[in-house]
Amino acid sequence: MTKKYTNGEMTIVWQPALCIHSRICWSNSLGLPSVFKPMEKPWITMEGSTTERIIEQIKKCPSGALSFYFNNEVSKES
Numbered sequence: 345m346t347k348k349y350t351n352g353e354m355t356i357v358w359q360p361a362l363c364i365h366s367r368i369c370w371s372n373s374l375g376l377p378s379v380f381k382p383m384e385k386p387w388i389t390m391e392g393s394t395t396e397r398i399i400e401q402i403k404k405c406p407s408g409a410l411s412f413y414f415n416n417e418v419s420k421e422s
């Protein structure tokens with residue numbers, strides 16, 4: 345299963361089967377709890393931060409469960 349979340353500019357791809365629940369993405373010290381909220385649905389709310397900051401956070405995911413692409417890169421390919 346793959347879930348996608350977009351803010352129009354970029355899309356976050358989340359693969360729950362890969363998530364090792366490290367808590368990094370939503371911890372107060374290392375994460376971005378304004379975007380990643382595991383107790384809510386949807387658990388990712390991209391309005392909570394900027395594209396740049398979200399990408400920085402995705403790169404810290406140790407399992408590869410979080411990845412992203414820019415929406416305009418997809419439209420260029422198709």
Ligand code: SF4
Binds near residue numbers: 369405
């Ligand atoms: S940082 Fe990655 S592995 Fe850790 S909880 Fe978030 S999605 Fe899962």
